[in-house]
Amino acid sequence: MDKQEQILKAALRLFVEFGFHGTPTSKIAQEAGVSNGTLFHYYKTKDELVVALYVYIKTKITGCIASGKEEGETIKATFKRMFVSSMYWALENPIEFRFTQQFHSSPYLSMVSHEEILKQTRYLMDFMQEAIDARVLKPLPTDLLFTLISSHLAGINEYLVASKVDNEKQKEIINHSFDLIWDMIT
Amino acid sequence: MDKQEQILKAALRLFVEFGFHGTPTSKIAQEAGVSNGTLFHYYKTKDELVVALYVYIKTKITGCIASGKEEGETIKATFKRMFVSSMYWALENPIEFRFTQQFHSSPYLSMVSHEEILKQTRYLMDFMQEAIDARVLKPLPTDLLFTLISSHLAGINEYLVASKVDNEKQKEIINHSFDLIWDMIT
DNA sequence: ATTTTTGTGGAGTGATTAGTCAATCTTTAA
DNA sequence: TTAAAGATTGACTAATCACTCCACAAAAAT
Structure with a gap:
């Protein structure tokens, strides 16, 4: 139920399949089962999310x-x-x-x-x-x-x-x- | 004066600096000194350009x-x-x-x-x-x-x-x- | 000389995007 | 019990993007 980790896991899957810029944040949120706002609540920018995942x-x-x-x-x-x-x-x-x-x-x-x-x-x-x-x-x-x-x-x-x-x-x-x-x- | 090669060279520089999806086709055309239309005349899609460059x-x-x-x-x-x-x-x-x-x-x-x-x-x-x-x-x-x-x-x-x-x-x-x-x- | 093909430009378009915001819900703390 | 802080939502926006389209120019083919 840890939304933060779900976001990371969804991002991981999508980034590997479609590339970094090839995956929109909206899709990451959707795949993680959270709202757009929640994603940006935890990670200020998409770049920050990418680095955090690394x-x-x-x-x-x-x-x-x-x-x-x-x-x-x-x-x-x-x-x-x-x-x-x-x-x-x-x-x-x-x-x-x-x-x-x-x-x-x-x-x-x-x-x-x-x-x-x-x-x-x-x-x-x-x-x-x-x-x-x-x-x-x-x-x-x-x-x-x-x-x-x-x-x-x-x-x-x-x-x-x-x-x-x-x-x-x-x-x-x-x-x-x-x-x-x-x-x-x- | 070979526009096709200039496009590839501009794309190369930009892709390495900003990533594939991080560089818009418009910027590639600009950097290559050609119009947007010319770029898409030689390469039907951005993906095709990336692969051609490779x-x-x-x-x-x-x-x-x-x-x-x-x-x-x-x-x-x-x-x-x-x-x-x-x-x-x-x-x-x-x-x-x-x-x-x-x-x-x-x-x-x-x-x-x-x-x-x-x-x-x-x-x-x-x-x-x-x-x-x-x-x-x-x-x-x-x-x-x-x-x-x-x-x-x-x-x-x-x-x-x-x-x-x-x-x-x-x-x-x-x-x-x-x-x-x-x-x-x- | 004339038609056809190919190259070139650049404004335009519809879709998509990262990121915002104000409103609610949940948890914690006093 | 209540107030403050944090979490969550999803509609919204301004910008950006890949790509189209049409006008025209240059070159090639006829």
Whole structure:
């Protein structure tokens, strides 16, 4: 019954299907089962809604990646756990993932404050820096490492979504693609 | 004086800055220095213009990658030449490259005919298949290889654009990133 | 020379859009 | 119990948009 969340969910579906400007706010409100006024009560402008949706989704991904840490895990194990959970998150939430991709390569990205981006990436950045200090990862700039891994993930995801392989084969590809990227960065 | 090309160039600039639906056709015509009617004389709809622009740019990239082949080149040398020229094309044509990225992760992608996509990728796909048959590349599906390389390229590009390293360092990173992807796929 | 085709301009149009507003309903707080 | 604050509605508006239409100019074909 949380209208705010219903608005975000409706917006997500429509944005991915019709693009940002291709979906009118009126349709978002309709799809969410709320009035036009309610939408603008929560989000002053359409731009604000788009950015809020991005932050909402990014927070969910970040939370998912950060969770599940176990004591005494090696750096490699932590890395793999995060890699694999990112991969499965993207596979299980294809619309959310597509949205983030769409958002990233759109002019909206520049509307996200620098602090918000830092907040979302700090956990991973810190972890990678530690892994470099521990002489596990190659001493590359952390943002280069981050970009390499992100784009690798996006690439594998694109392939897995396009070519409908069975679950077993999928698992195999994910494991293999982890080995590939691991060899690349260590 | 080619009005058609001026329209495409104006559209490109505006689409990248303001997004697809964020740029009105009237502004494209204005920026191109032609009338509204002329724009719709060449492109029946805005969607048709967007897709035409994509094909226009893709054709340029494909031509650039395919050119420069020398006799007696090893497979690795051919691969590296194509990798490096893609990389530099993206760096020298950042707006065109951003457009293709934006297009790829947008609902417009599905408006491109399957044949057109095949036409654009066949050259590379065939080359990769040959490289697999020659036991140089790992026997992975060619579209997985393609996706892996494309996303790797996009990732490196993103990094190079964001962190303004000098030309020498840039060259070093490009060479290094080729080695990384080469090790990954062979 | 004359017809036909193609290119070009720009005012015009109907539909659509983001965003407003004043009126009601609901919840919270005193 | 009552007052204030927040939530919700949907009709409304001013602006904007994709696209049309028709007049005319240039070029090509006859």
